[in-house]
Amino acid sequence: MSDKDTESTLQKAPLWYKPIAWTRSWLPRLRGIWLFLAVLGPGIITSSVDNDAGGIATYSICGARYGYSLLWSLLPITIALMVIQEMCVRMGVVTGKGLSDLIRERFGVRLTFYLLIGMLIGNLGNVLAEFAGVAASMELVGVSKYISVPIAGVAVWLLVIKVSYKRVEKVFLLACLLYASYIISAFLSQPDWGEVLTSVARPRIDWGSGYFVMLVGIIGTTISPWMQFYLQSAVVEKGIKVDYLKFSRLDTVLGSFIVNIIAFFIIVVCAATIFVAGLPIETVKDAAVALKPLAGDYASLLYSFGLLNASLFAASILPLSTAFIICEGFGWETGVDKKFNQAPQFYTLYSLLILFGVLFILIPNLPLLDIMFTTQVINGILLPVILVVMLLLINDRRIMGDYVNSTKANIASYITVGAVIAITLTMVVLALMGTG
């Protein structure tokens, strides 16, 4: 059957169609559960990194300030995440290239340059947030940030350069099981499950501007520009074949659910305790402190432990993948297996990202919140551009061949992307006006 298949695709194909890429191999395929396990990973890892320090902070504040009233939003966010991530996975599998490669090849050097510079700045903000997460979680157990943050910075740098990122990834992935700690915390905090369910099933939307800003915040922290690049590169790295695309899709579906399930329980924890008690909180640290008397020592400890793991995991992945993405876009050598003089740009970028992340936390009186705020705005401006670029790429027959979006997929992705863009741009405008 494979011969026939190839023939018919070839006839349909335009001149510059690359037949080799879609020729089905005569090698037999993996089957069943083995196949799924073989492609599993990118989606789940991406979603775990997605629940980083910034994510945990946003969910906590959401629960603490608005109770269960925003829980309903997690369902549409899950769907949006699936639609967007599926496109990344499909592009990665079909082209075998990262998103920055595709953007460079399709749109040229100019767009690539400004996008990547924007992403560098945006990601610096994210790295900063991760180290702030380390500082916050360690201060809860009485360790000064002047000790914890430099150690974390050096440890992350050394681990990735000297040990091998693959091994580090496995450790953190295992540690992600600790996210279950949020679920346990949720049960320890004894929420009113009936009320939780009602608020999901019949949302009462509050039309105040604060409520809306919070909603935008949740979307912004869940769907980030960096994520698309990372997911696609991870899929490429795994070398997943087109034949196994549907399993890879399952991986992202699973990942999207995991992100939002964790988010769900974090919101529930904070809603059941802090919101009910009516305490005002501003940061993750406030949340963990407030949890102690309300939900007990264990819940509070589990909460901070989860935060530490999330921050370290993201802090070890973010700078590395940012350096990868930027160097690939410009055609510079990459890889931690290279020597410094073989890939100088790569190592410099990687080290500088960590260095600045650490320094910014440690320099006293630096307007940390303003810096993070600015980078969030940059991410907010970047996201619509990247989503539009992704839509153009995924509908380009020269790049995707027969795997371009179907009409149905296009309707779904246009609606999703349109909604995300509208909401994100609103956030940027609100932020610049000073409401955020």
Add this chain to the structure above:
Amino acid sequence: MFIMDIFVYSTDIIGSRVYSQKGRYLGKVKDLIARSEVLYPLVLRFVIRPPRFGPLLDLPWEAVKSLGKKKIRLVRGGEKKLVPHYQDPEELVLRLDILDMQILDTDGAKVVRVNDIHLLNTDEGMRIAHVDVGFRGILRRLGYNRLADALTEWLFSAKFKEQLIGWKYIVPLGGHFSPLKLKLSLAQRRLAELHPADLADIMEELALHERQALFSSLDVETAGEALEEIDDPKLQTELLGAVDEEVASDILEEMEPDEATDLLIDLPEEVTEELVDAMEDKERAGELRRLMTHQEGSAGSIMTTEYLTITPQATVRQALNLIRKSVKGVEDIYYIYAVTKEGKLRGVVSIKDLVTAKGTDIIRKIMHKKVISVKDDDPVKLASEILSKYNFIMVPVVDEDEHLLGVIYWKDAVEAVLPKFAED
């Protein structure tokens, strides 16, 4: 034709405004199309985007009168030569096929991204001479080259250097391209010049489809050599799966038997059968079958069946003639093994022994009779210990009855015992 400079960058032409002789604005240059099959591709047409969303047009080279700063003027009546845009799969479309794409620099043996294309003006027209892969190319395209020059001049009293690679060293890989598009013989010759180990590194670095395209464009011999150099079995099978089954079988036939066996063992059984059955050299097929029966981790599993044997009755001259004749078929020749008609191992002579002996000497007289060997079911570790203890380059493998089955090269033993070492 009047052109300002001898060398022009493609991105200086792309975006140029096109005017008829009378000064009517016809559109902007979107792309350039060149002939791919010659050593230095000749620009044939410009792709023009007309003002106000019309369909794309192609402007043949002959219709152009002058090429200036971001401005192209046509000859009288040149606008009548405009035709609807078309693409011939044999031609190079600069922006789609080369610009911003990855290419293989066969001189430096690495994969780089093209930041610009350097065109040379000759009497017959404009030809692709180099590609620019330096950071300077990026700066120029962003329009920051002057700023960057001033800045670096002031700070380090230096400038970013041009990094040009001659077109003759290039195999395009990117985009909608495969080396197949560059006339196969041309690309193949360039690829065959690369050391197989470099070729293997390059393929490990490339995106899935590009490495498959690259691999399938290699001739069978080069493909086999490159495959031997790839350490990752997953990648080996993937590449082999990218070519037709018959070609895969040919490639395996070309490879060193021990390497081919390693690869075959990783494949599903039914595929292995088919591949070995399809081999033309039935003797080689039989050898591979035998090699595959050896258990993993046994000496037999890493031995190769390429070695030279001679009867103990032969003369030194005959032995030397045998070496001369066999140079092509055997990887490395250090020793000749003396075996009986039944194939039992009786002795060994080194090349040094042969060269220093008289041509009429009988092998039996000069051979070392106490041959140190391993059994095919001995562990690999034992073989490597023997090799290191005696400083051997290779050690013979025999069965229970002293029949010579193969030899283990020092290199293969090290790789088997220290897989990590092989990766580095």
